[in-house]
Amino acid sequence: MTPETAQSALARRLVMARSQVLRAQWPITLAHALVAWALWRDGLETAAAAWFVVMTGVNLARSWQLPRLSAVTEEEAQRVSRIAFNWLVVIGLLRPVPVLLTLLGHDAQGLYLITMIMLGLTVGGAPNLAGLMHLYDVWAAPLFLAFGGVWLARADVEGVAIALLLAMFFVVLRSYVRDYGAVLAREMTWAEQLRVERDRAEEAIVARGRFFAAASHDLRQPVAAMRWYGEAVEEHARLLGHEGLKQIGEGIARAMARADPLLAQYLEISRLEAREAPLPLSTVDLGELLRQTADAWAPQARQQGLSIRVESPEALGLGDEPTLRRILDNLVANAIKFTPAGAVTLAVEAATPGRWRVSVSDTGVGIAPADQSHVFDDFFQIGNAARASEKGVGLGLSIARRHAERLGSALRLSSMPGQGSRFEFELSGADDRPALAAAPVHVQQDDLPAELNFLVVDDDAEVRQALRARLEARGWIAHTASTMDEALAQWRGGVVPDIVLADHRLGDDRTGAELIAALRAEGCEAPAIIITGDTAPDRLAQLSRSGLAVLHKPVSDRLLVQAVGQLLAVA
Structure with missing residues (x-):
């Protein structure tokens, strides 16, 4: 045990002893009253009353002072230990008094009664001083010395025998205090080590999250620029009828298409860790949801020679449909990936009264027992030691698990190598039919005004220039600024934007939300979109609370057009 751990253990033992003393205050007082009564009955009224008053006063004073002491630091623990030692010295000197007073009396039964009561109090108080041998000695030794002297003073065999038994009892009780x-x-040391390891693990998780958030942000910045430059190249190739430029633009688009799912998974993990808002639960037609999922994945399943089936009765569950779709998409994608032949089955069945079990099973390669406890871990992959990018990064099942937990469920796995795998989770049943959702509004470029003024604010020059090139390739006007002050200066100089596109982090500890608020304060009512590469959970939560439209880099042309169109429609 290190000195720091020893001091921590001492502090905790002192706190425990203090709380136990407070709990035992009234039982001890009643026991002392019985001892005083035994002396009173033997004709020692004054001595009995005086001892009881003094003993009760000392115990009450100790109970009043001890709760006001803390034992957090090493110095405080040592100070509390000294104060406790002083109190126990006083109590240790007062406890033998009734035993010694029996020498003045004539009632042998009183000595037996006092011996039993004081011995019982000693046994009951011993655990409070576990390991604090110096405190136990000053508290118990005077009493046992008095016991031995009084019983030996009887000068008979019975007295000698009881004195020896009490001496042996003191030794045994002392060893118990030491061993306990x-x-x-030892248990406190283990608890301290577990606490330290837990703190280290939590710090490692936080550090890992910060690293991936920072890495994701730094990666998204140039990737966003690449996407916008690529789309600008495609647009110019279309306008010029240049086949070479078209092929270059299409090549950039294919590369971006491979990067998009990976970046999307990093963002999804961060959003789940941010826990931006409670899920709005509603009635979901589970059978219909499974059929839609199967239809969406059927082309990819057919490409691999697989069939995809749905087995579902009439089943209404309580959940969040987009979240359930993400769970099912990840599970079906995983099943198709690891099923070389056979079928993938999506099923709903009754679990218990009022609950449904949703499952995705396959006839694939299965998962070895040694790997099953790790399949929901971040970045864990089976059979991809080379980390081939076309096999993903090992986040699909981790994302599905987090989504299930947000629904208040647990994602479970059952699998045998060579016999396939089954993933399942449960949902509460629902009684009402789900309301029909409004069809999403799809915006095409032709639906947007031919002339639009944009104010683009981003502290990354490459990203700023790429987005400007993309907007100008569409025939729109883009005014750019690198800082909040530059953007405000352009507004004050006469630039009146139809749309503001601002990065989240603008440098100088300024944010896009702060810029929008400043523009609003100066009379600019243009709709605004925050375009960010941030995936840190705290920043995602901050953006969610801002109420602004948010797009995450790299932003595709389709998403940008949709967002602009929807904002202009609302405006």
């Missing part, structure tokens, strides 16, 4: 203290110290 050692066990307690």
Whole structure:
């Protein structure tokens, strides 16, 4: 045990002893009243009353002072230990008084009664001093010395025998206090080590999250620029009828298409860790949801020679449909990936009264027992030691698990190598039919005004220039600024944007949300979109609370057009 751990253990033992003393205050007072009564009955009224008053006063004073002491630091623990030692010295000197007073009386039964009561109090108080041998000695030794002297003073065989038994009892009780203290110290050491390891693990998780958030942000910046430059190249190739430029633009688009799912998974993990808002639960037609999922994945399944089936009765569950779609998409994608032949089955069945079990099973390669406890871990992959990018990055099942947890469920796995796998989770049943959702509004470029003024604000020059090139390739006007002050200066100089596109982090500890608020304060009512490469959970939560439209880099041309169109429609 290190000195720091020892001091921590001492502090915790002192706190425990203090709380136990407070709990035992009234039982101890009643026991002392019984001892005083035994002396009173033997004709020692004044001495009995005086001892009881003094003893009760000392115990009450100790109970009043101890709760006001803390034992957090090493110095405080040592100070509390000294104060406790002083109190126990006083109590240790007062406890033998009734035993010694029996020498003045004539009632042998009183000595037996006092011996039993004081011995019982000693046994009951011993655990409070576990491992604190110096405190136990000053508290218990005077009493046992008085016991031995009084019983030996009887000068008979019975007295000698009881004195020896009490001496042996003191030795045994002292060893118990020592051994119990050692066990307690060992357990406290283990608890401290577990706490330290837990803190290290939590710090590692936070550090990992910060690293991936920072890495994701730094990666998204140039990728966003690549996407916008590529789309600008495609647009110019279309306008010029240049086949070479068209092939270059299409090549950039194919590369971006491979990067998009990976970046989307990093963003999804960060959003789930941010826990931006509670899920709005509603009635979901589980059978219909499974059929839609199967239809969406059927072409990819057919390409691999697989069939995809749905087995579902009439089933209404309580959940969040977009979240359920993400779970099912990840599970079906995983099943298709690891099923060389056979079928993938999506099913709903009754679990318990009022609950449905949703499952995705396959006839694939299965998962070895040694790997099953790790399949939901971030970045865990089976059979991809080379980390081939076409096989993903190992986040699909981790994302599905997090989504299930947000629904208050647990994602479970059952699998045998060579016999396929089955993933399942449960949902509460629902009684009402789901309301029909409004059809999403799809915006095409032709639906947007031919002339639009944009104010683009981003502290990354490459990203700023790429987005400007993309907007100008569409025939729109883009005014750019690198800082909040530059953007405000352009507004004050006469630039009146139809749309503001601002990065989240603008440098100088300024944010896009702060820029929008400043523009609003100066009379600019243009709709605004925050375009960010941030995936840190705290920043995602901050953006969610802002109420602004948010797009995550790299932003495709389709998403940008949709967002602009929807904002202009609302405006």
